[in-house]
Amino acid sequence: MSDSLGTLPSSLLSAGVGLDTHAFRYRPDVTRVEDGTARNYSLEEISESVIWHAAISSLNDPFEVYAKSNRNELGELSEGEWFTLWIKCFAKNSPLCDHLQVLSTDFLHKLYSDNILKEKLFMLERFRAYDFFGDFIKDFRRIVAIASFTTKPDSRLMWGYYCQGMKGFCIIYNRNRLLKSRIRLDEVEYGNDGIEINSMDHAYSYRKVRDDELLIRIPKYKHKEWCHENELRSLCQLEGDDIGFGRALQLEDCCIDGVIVGSEVTPATKSKLEELSKKLNFVLFHAEANLEKFGVDISEYLK
Secondary structure (H helix, E strand, O other): OOOOOOOOOHHHHOOOOOOOOEEEEEEOOOOEEEOOEEEOHHHHHHHOOEEEEEEHHHOOOOOOOOEEEOOOOHHHOOHHHHHHHHHHHHHHHOOOOOOHHHOOHHHHHHHHHHOHHHHHHHHHHHHHHOOHHHHHHHHHHHHEEEEEEEOOOOOHHHHHHOOOOOOOEEEEEEHHHHHHOOOOOEEOEEEOOOEEEOHHHHHHOOOOOOOOHHHHHHHHEEEHHHHHHOEEEEEEEOOHHHOOOEEEEEOOOOOEEEEEEEOOOOHHHHHHHHHHHHHHOOEEEEEEEEOOOOEEEEEEOOO
16 A cells, blocks of 8 residues: 555555556446447447547536636726726727727727726726626536546546546556657646636736636636545547547557556456457456555465
8 A cells, every 4th residue: 555645555655566657547347238249438448549539428427628717806906907908808898988999098098097987887898797707617618628647546546437446457658658649648637626717817918928727727726625636637629529528549559557456346347458458468466455554465466
């Protein structure tokens, strides 16, 4: 078992597995019959060298890839920011500015100042009536897909709920080889509250230049109640028929250095994993619940 600092079990360390060089992916041992054919997608991930990226709607956390608009954003503006936002976003919709593109900044400033109360009320009404960012997030969540990994291969919880009580397995991925297949793993950020964005500033830059890194942060953020997972994740964009479903990304080569086999995996799956370990040249390990130590032991795999 690993300790609270996140070091790996000695059986993995002695085999050359490291936290900086490897990532772990829990998979259930589930076989489904589709069109008369038995499919075990977890095994196919290994045999076919693919990594499934799931659509947001299929994940178990309803708060995945969510951020909210600061609905008090306009109330926090300085006078200069009010004017800049008016010029960049709202003036073109104002009846005072029929020929906005040919009007000078000085003229527009005077026009705005002479009608400041009317124009501010116009902006507030439009902002309150329509959540621009809410629509953006809905569309964003439709096209983002996630593949989850972790730095903890001996988690009691994850062997429980992802592997159905030791009935699955945990794949050990080589991170450098994943990168060569364009699979980048990013650490998940954990926090108490959802990300809040000044959506008008992000769209129209009345305060600062648009920062797209803020959008990239959204799909890598979860509530701190999930922090026990120490998650790493890969992201991809969905298109066409993949939207709402997911996408299997093809790897250039096998990126697996090992598989940790749960003690309750079916004999058929054990046999298949043994076959694949020889074919693809990766090491097998054994995971078992140690009731006396109240944890998960990972040890050498014995046939």
